[in-house]
Amino acid sequence: MESFIIEGGHLLSGTIIPQGAKNEALEVICASLLTADEVRIGNIPDILDVKNLIRLLMDIGVEVRQTSRNEYVFRAAELNLDYLESPEFVQKCSSLRGSVLMIGPLLARYGKATVAKPGGDKIGRRRLDTHFMGFKNLGASFKHDEERGTFNIHADRLDGCYMLLDEASVTGTANIIMASVLANGTTTIYNAACEPYIQQLCHMLNRMGANISGIASNLLTIVGVKCLHGTSHTIQPDMIEVGSFIGMAAMVGDGIRIKNVLPKNLGIIPDAFRQLGVDVITDGEDLFIPRLEHYEVKSFIDNSMMTLADAPWPGLTPDLLSVLLVVATQARGSVLFHQKMFESRLFFVDKLIDMGANIILCDPHRAVVIGHDHNIRLRAGRMTSPDIRAGIALLIAALSANGTSRIDNIAQIDRGYEDIEKRLNSLGAKIERTNS
Ligand SMILES: CC(=O)N[C@H]1[C@@H](OP(=O)(O)OP(=O)(O)OC[C@H]2O[C@@H](n3ccc(=O)[nH]c3=O)[C@H](O)[C@@H]2O)O[C@H](CO)[C@@H](O)[C@@H]1O
Numbered sequence: 001m002e003s004f005i006i007e008g009g010h011l012l013s014g015t016i017i018p019q020g021a022k023n024e025a026l027e028v029i030c031a032s033l034l035t036a037d038e039v040r041i042g043n044i045p046d047i048l049d050v051k052n053l054i055r056l057l058m059d060i061g062v063e064v065r066q067t068s069r070n071e072y073v074f075r076a077a078e079l080n081l082d083y084l085e086s087p088e089f090v091q092k093c094s095s096l097r098g099s100v101l102m103i104g105p106l107l108a109r110y111g112k113a114t115v116a117k118p119g120g121d122k123i124g125r126r127r128l129d130t131h132f133m134g135f136k137n138l139g140a141s142f143k144h145d146e147e148r149g150t151f152n153i154h155a156d157r158l159d160g161c162y163m164l165l166d167e168a169s170v171t172g173t174a175n176i177i178m179a180s181v182l183a184n185g186t187t188t189i190y191n192a193a194c195e196p197y198i199q200q201l202c203h204m205l206n207r208m209g210a211n212i213s214g215i216a217s218n219l220l221t222i223v224g225v226k227c228l229h230g231t232s233h234t235i236q237p238d239m240i241e242v243g244s245f246i247g248m249a250a251m252v253g254d255g256i257r258i259k260n261v262l263p264k265n266l267g268i269i270p271d272a273f274r275q276l277g278v279d280v281i282t283d284g285e286d287l288f289i290p291r292l293e294h295y296e297v298k299s300f301i302d303n304s305m306m307t308l309a310d311a312p313w314p315g316l317t318p319d320l321l322s323v324l325l326v327v328a329t330q331a332r333g334s335v336l337f338h339q340k341m342f343e344s345r346l347f348f349v350d351k352l353i354d355m356g357a358n359i360i361l362c363d364p365h366r367a368v369v370i371g372h373d374h375n376i377r378l379r380a381g382r383m384t385s386p387d388i389r390a391g392i393a394l395l396i397a398a399l400s401a402n403g404t405s406r407i408d409n410i411a412q413i414d415r416g417y418e419d420i421e422k423r424l425n426s427l428g429a430k431i432e433r434t435n436s
C-alpha cells in the first residue's frame with residue numbers, strides 16, 4: 001500500500017492544468033458500449049478509476065486502442081457477455097463505482113446486464129434504487145442474487161415512458177438515459193440530474209445519432225432511435241480538480257494560475273470559495289488565485305453564520321465540501337458545513353482536529369469550523385485517506401502544516417487525481433511517494 005510523505009510549509013506558485021473530469025470519463029467510456037462503431041475519446045484522465053473501467057471493458061470484449069496518453073479509441077463490436085457471470089467480474093465491479101454505468105448501455109443493446117455491488121468511496125450508503133426504478137419503468141425486470149452479490153437485469157424490449165425520479169441521482173440519470181436512447185418510443189425523465197457530466201454525455205449521444213432534448217435541465221426528453229453510430233468526444237476539465245486546486249492555492253499558494261478551466265461550467269464552485277474570503281479571479285479561460293495573507297468568511301445579509309451545504313447541480317457539489325472545510329480551518333471567522341447527501345463524509349475531520357484545527361463535529365452531517373486566521377499553523381501528522389476527497393483535503397492540510405506528515409492508503413487519491421505529486425511538486429511542493 002503506497003503512502004505520501006509531505007514536508008509542509010512550502011509555498012506553491014505557477015500554473016497548473018486540470019485533468020479531464022473523472023465522472024464524465026466514466027459515463028462517456030461506458031456510452032461506447034452502445035455502438036459497434038469506433039468511439040474516440042480525448043482528454044481521458046490517467047487515473048486509477050478510469051484505468052480499472054477500461055480494463056473491465058476489455059475483459060468483456062471491447063477493443064481498446066490507446067492513441068496517445070489521454071486519448072483512446074473504443075470499439076464494442078463483439079462482446080463476451082458470459083464474462084458477466086464470472087467471479088472476476090464481480091470482484092472487479094466491487095472496487096469501482098463507475099462499473100454501475102455499464103448496465104444502461106448493455107441493457108439497451110443486449111437486453112441483459114449484470115452488476116455486482118459497485119465500489120467507490122466509503123462515504124455512506126450508496127443505494128441504486130433510482131437506477132433500478134428507471135430500468136423497471138422502461139420494462140426491465142431485475143433479480144438480486146444474494147449468493148454472488150449481483151443484480152441481474154433483463155428486458156425483452158424497452159419501451160419509453162414518463163418517469164419522475166425519486167432523487168436526482170447522477171449515475172442513475174446517466175444510466176437511464178443510456179438505456180432509453182435505443183428504447184421504443186419516447187422517454188421523459190423528470191427530476192433528472194443535470195451536472196456538466198450528464199450534459200456532456202447527452203451531447204455525445206446526440207452526435208452518435210440519439211435524440212435527446214432538454215439538456216442542462218431536469219426534464220429530459222429522449223426519442224428512441226434504432227441504432228447509434230461512432231463519434232469523437234473530448235472530456236471537459238474536471239471541475240472537482242479545479243475546486244481542489246483553488247483550495248490548495250488559498251491555503252499554500254503564492255499566486256497560482258489554473259489554466260483552461262471553462263469558467264462558465266464551474267457553476268457556483270468559485271463563489272463557494274469566495275464565501276470563505278478566497279480571492280478567485282477569472283482571467284479569460286483561466287482562474288488566478290493570488291497569495292492571501294488572510295481571508296475572512298462572509299456572513300449572510302441578516303448577519304447569520306455562513307453555511308455551506310451541498311445540493312444537486314446547479315447547487316454546490318458534495319465532492320468539494322471536504323476541501324472547502326480544510327480551507328475554512330485557516331480563515332478568519334466561523335462557518336457551518338452541512339453535508340446533506342452522504343452519511344460519513346465528514347468523519348475525516350477527526351484527523352484535522354488531531355492536526356490542531358478548531359472543528360466541532362455536531363453530528364455525521366454537520367461540522368462547525370472556527371478558523372485560525374493563520375495565527376496557529378496545523379501540525380503535521382500521520383493519517384489514512386478514507387475517501388478520494390478527504391484524501392486530497394488531507395493532502396492540502398499536510399502541505400500547509402508545520403513538519404512532515406504521512407498519508408497512507410493514497411490509492412484513494414490516485415482514484416481521481418492524475419500524477420498529483422508530480423504536478424504539485426512542479427509548483428514547489430515536497431511530496432514523496434513511498435511503498436514502505
Ligand atoms: C461516478 C460519479 O459520477 N460519482 C458521483 C455521483 O455519484 P452517484 O451517482 O453514485 O451519487 P447519487 O447522485 O446517486 O447520490 C449521491 C448521494 O446523494 C443523495 N442524494 C442524491 C440526489 C438528491 O437529490 N438527493 C440526495 O440526497 C443520495 O441518496 C446519495 O446518498 O454523484 C455524487 C453526488 O453528486 C458524487 O458525489 C459522485 O462523485
Ligand SMILES: C=C(OP(=O)(O)O)C(=O)O
Pocket residue numbers: 022097098119120121319388389416
Ligand atoms: C464520491 C466520488 O466518487 P465515486 O462516486 O466514484 O465514489 C467522488 O468523486 O468524490
